[in-house]
Amino acid sequence: MAIPVVDADLCTGCELCVDIAPNTFQMSDEGISEVIDPEGDDEDTIQEAIDSCPVEAIVWE
Numbered sequence: 001m002a003i004p005v006v007d008a009d010l011c012t013g014c015e016l017c018v019d020i021a022p023n024t025f026q027m028s029d030e031g032i033s034e035v036i037d038p039e040g041d042d043e044d045t046i047q048e049a050i051d052s053c054p055v056e057a058i059v060w061e
């Protein structure tokens, strides 16, 4: 099963993915997105978050 992974070096902390899929992503203390539950939201919602990331920091692995 593929899971979403955030590249911490690319993430700018815009919080868009957290707004779209808040059960999957959260902002870390460092101000970057991190995956809290790879199945927290349905796949379409996670895909929308991935597609919305302005720096393409989230990928399926």
Ligand code: SF4
Pocket: 006, 010, 011, 012, 013, 014, 015, 016, 017, 018, 032, 033, 052, 053, 054, 055, 056, 057, 058
């Ligand atoms: S949408 Fe992309 S840049 Fe914005 S917080 Fe999420 S991973 Fe980081």
